[in-house]
Amino acid sequence: MSILVIAEHDNANLKPATLNTVAAAKELNGEVHLLISGNSCQSVADEASGVEGISKILISDNAAYENHLAESTANLIKSVASNYSHILAAATTFGKNVLPRLSALLDVQQISEITEIVSEDTFKRPIYAGSCIATVKSNDSIKVITVRATAFDPVNSSGGSASIENIDADNISDLTSFVGEEIAQSDRPELTAASIVISGGRGMQSGDNFHLLEAIADKLGAAVGASRAAVDAGFVPNDYQVGQTGKIVAPDLYIAVGISGAIQHLAGMKDSKVIVAINKDEDAPIFQVADYGLVADLFNALPELSEQL
């Protein structure tokens, strides 16, 4: 039995969530292979060959794979799928885009966003915004799975020695073409990989006021996140959103500021180790999940907090 993990990368470096996905694959007790498709992405294969737990890397380097579009990527994975019992990718926007397309090509029912591996065919996954956890058993011959990265500790990025094998591009599709991308540049750590996250909600009142959070983030080496209300109001870009339909984070410390604690927001952060809530409403539901709650006006509390750090 071999397990295939689909690498996520930007043609230069592996995305951290790939290491969590390899960790999940290792729990399945088989040889773990990694598929890298991209353009001029040899450096990704070199980096990945050092990752702990991978025995072989398949690389398909072709201009058609530059932007990881779903149509061609799914076709490529399908061309090697019959060699594997499980095919895994991180439940990121990349994995969520490509893997269901692959599962339909293979005529299998994908298992989305697993948080625990019970056995090689049985998995746990949150449903209803994490209100419940379902245990499901898959009867498909190939299991196509997306993995919630925060539920699996990443493997080491060094210590491995995987072989690298080139594979041909397969069935490149021209249904879709890439036009452009606006990728946010930030010196702060990535939201899903940060060990401290500080998020703001509607209570922040404006995008300008997010500098109050940024000042603290810079002192703590934290990432900055937001609730949906803050994103919808245009305070910050969409990639800040934490929650059921945004990013799932589970840092050592999560600080929620001016966020009420709707279930859809909690779905994205309630597995954080320590949760702090700052809210002027003492009955805000966020306090029910907070280890430390501070009932205060954020416009007083944040400058004070910044000063004391």
Added chain:
Amino acid sequence: MKILVPIKRVVDYNVKVRPLGDQSDVDLNNVKMAMNPFCEIAVEEAVRLKEAGTATEVVAVTVGKSDSQEQLRTALALGADRAILAETDSLLEPLAIAKVLSKIIEEESPQLVILGKQAIDGDNNQTGQMLAAMLNYSQATFASEVKIDGDSASVTREIDGGLQTIKVSLPAIITTDLRLNEPRYASLPNIMKAKKKELDVKSIGEMGVDINNRMELLSVELPASRQEGIKVESVEDLVSKLKEEAKVIS
């Protein structure tokens, strides 16, 4: 251009769902049901394209029990022209739902199919992508902006790092993200009018598709609960607790 909009009846997003006493499934007795919020966004987008003169007809479709007609009527009240219920009493998985939808799409041949990115019951986020694969259509998931341009569409997608724009050839599958639009409310006159619009009920049994489930639900439980926390009196108190008790900052 004809647009098909698959919608799903789900538990209202304000309901906190709990497992049944025997943990065999979630408890859906007497809970409020509604159209999946992402599907409302899909209907809205289709109706706006019709209002803009880009689309000529909007067809809402659902695969489900007879009571899903309620959500189809909502779609009709929001501006869809007609509706189709592919009726079944079984609870289907996304793969089977996509197979039923692809049958209907083959009959209807729409130029555009707009779905929600995710149904908030199973949080699967699969159906649109599966449908695109089955029909060999282009796909644009997690859309926050859609522009139709002749025989293609330019779609801006919400991705983890920011925004991506792609061009998809029509016919295409689009799935909606939260910021694509803000759905309208159905007005009373439109709710009344919707009662007279065409709603076609088809039986899934006659479609000849394999709807067998591939997964078994073994149990449903509550997530591990968090230990109750405390309220701190001041910022100073908070900082010292984080340093000395939780040891998460230094």
